Amino acid sequence: MAGGTKRLPRAVREQQMLDAAVEMFSANGYHETSMDTIAAKAQISKPMLYLYYGSKEELFGACLNRELARFIDAVRADIRPDQSPKDLLRNTISSFLRYIDANRASWIVMYTQATSSTAFAHTVREGRERIIELVAALLREGTRNPHPDTDFDTMAVALVGAGEAVATRLSTGETDVEEAAELMINLFWHGLRGTPGETDTTDADIGMTATRRPG
Numbered sequence: 001m002a003g004g005t006k007r008l009p010r011a012v013r014e015q016q017m018l019d020a021a022v023e024m025f026s027a028n029g030y031h032e033t034s035m036d037t038i039a040a041k042a043q044i045s046k047p048m049l050y051l052y053y054g055s056k057e058e059l060f061g062a063c064l065n066r067e068l069a070r071f072i073d074a075v076r077a078d079i080r081p082d083q084s085p086k087d088l089l090r091n092t093i094s095s096f097l098r099y100i101d102a103n104r105a106s107w108i109v110m111y112t113q114a115t116s117s118t119a120f121a122h123t124v125r126e127g128r129e130r131i132i133e134l135v136a137a138l139l140r141e142g143t144r145n146p147h148p149d150t151d152f153d154t155m156a157v158a159l160v161g162a163g164e165a166v167a168t169r170l171s172t173g174e175t176d177v178e179e180a181a182e183l184m185i186n187l188f189w190h191g192l193r194g195t196p197g198e199t200d201t202t203d204a205d206i207g208m209t210a211t212r213r214p215g
Contacts, residue, residue, distance in 0.1 A: 067110050
């Protein structure tokens with residue numbers, strides 16, 4: 001039996017297993033990761049791992065659910081709708097990317113590994129819809145003088161899609177947080193500035209000009 005701390009509370013033991021599983025799945029991929037490897041990483045026996053999670057698929061699903069919930073909660077906690085539109089956009093994007101940078105294994109499990117498996121497509125789709133709904137609500141709350149035809153739901157889909165692509169580059173070290181955040185802020189700032197006729201008022205409210213770069 002693998003060595004480890006005995007008599008841990010069940011909730012603590014479950015988190016220990018999930019932590020080990022996320023690390024192994026992110027490093028080796030779902031198909032190449034065995035329950036033996038995860039049990040060894042968690043310093044428990046394989047029978048105990050199966051006692052808590054009856055199969056590798058069940059364990060991966062538990063990892064995915066936990067990581068999605070943590071991600072959404074972390075981003076939501078950093079957002080204050082009473083901010084100026086520019087600060088709202090900047091802080092939302094920065095929170096999103098900081099979380100990915102600090103939890104790269106989590107993102108690889110949520111996005112790279114989960115999206116490549118049809119078994120978890122439904123969970124991934126539900127998680128993405130929750131994120132899109134959150135972003136769309138923020139866009140509605142933060143946009144001053146929106147154009148009547150503004151489609152915040154489609155804007156949210158675009159923002160989340162771009163965020164996923166940038167986050168993947170961030171998780172593999174191809175870019176850094178500041179560079180990635182500035183790219184996304186510049187790309188989406190116009191969506192929060194309202195109608196052209198209101199640009200001067202909006203910009204004046206947040207202390208910038210229409211030509212100034214976000215910063």
